[in-house]
Amino acid sequence: MEKWALRGELILNCSCTVFCPCVISLGKHPPTEGNCQGWAGIRIDTGYSGDTNLSGLNVALLLDIPGQMARGNWTAAAFIDDRASDEAFGKLVNIFSGKARGTTGLFSVLVGNFLGAEKAPVSFERDGEKRRLVVPKKIIGEVEPVEGNREGGVVVKNSGYWIAPDIIVAKANQGRVRAFGRVWDFDGRSAEICEINWRGP
Template sequence: MSHQWSMQGEYLESCNCKGACPCIYLGNPTEGECTALVGWHITKGQFEDVDLSDRNVAVALHSPGPMAEGNWKVVLYIDQRADEPQQEALSSIFGGQAGGHPALLASFIGEVLAVEYLPIQFEMEQGRRHLKLGQSAETEINALEGQNGTEVTIRNHPFAVAPGETLVVAKSQSLLYRSYGIDFDLSERTAYYSPFAYSGS
């Protein structure tokens, strides 16, 4: 059954790759495998008659090789502030059942380790993003400084969480996750952020 839905907002990803992450160019992760936190802050969203605005979603993932080859293990985190209809809508969208670009991303998943509902903080400041998932995970990233103090950006990369958007290239000050056998405690690694817009019908 199809559903009418749309959402827009801001996303970030923070992973274990060193330098520029080759995964977004369909290449091999610099460390052979990829572990990452990906978070979305929905500034405006609607699933049928359910308002999804000002809610957050996140995924912790492990990819055993190039991300485009799939077989990811993931944990899906839904904002604890979401009521039951919002939880169901967000689970359907980010689980891939509602179509749109999230369904494409979900097609790379080999195993969903868990779905959890917990407090998710997604903070946005000029050149800085911060994502915290209860006591389970956290990442803080800062944009790299480019020519004349401008942002370093990437556009038209083939493997995109937010297709059509320009990525701001960042570096993690911290990247921590320890749960469900996915463990990392890193810093000074690759990160990106950008707006996103998804829809389905």
């Protein structure tokens, strides 16, 4: 199995009304609304899988989790940057479906229903501290950090969370999904921002 690595930034917005308890409980505490529905955006600053360059591409995910994250039975789907070559598309699908093992390998265990992946114009932009993800007619999201007591945002540090050890606590200014039969509006709800350094197998 070939080596792969992704470095960049991830943003996530979910249905929790306060900051996602999964970050601290590592998926053992139930979401605030009983189940977890959300979207994520990944900006790949540098990345590769085997000999295929993945740098500069973006990915969006849809996640629908019926209860505690650690119990699995997730439904998921992916939108892959339409600038990706067919080869890069295939490599990214392998990574985000868990088939490539490594950091995202848990997807192959936790996702019971992978709805598939499709190419789309996935835009991930930063304006100051705000991050914005757009998949036209599918996902529109904007998140920004929650202000701390001193200058800068609130950060959860040194967690065992699989995505990253340090998570910036954020909120969604906008979080709307219209895809795969889901119609979600999570404006004002829980969000996360973090640097990723994923690799496998």
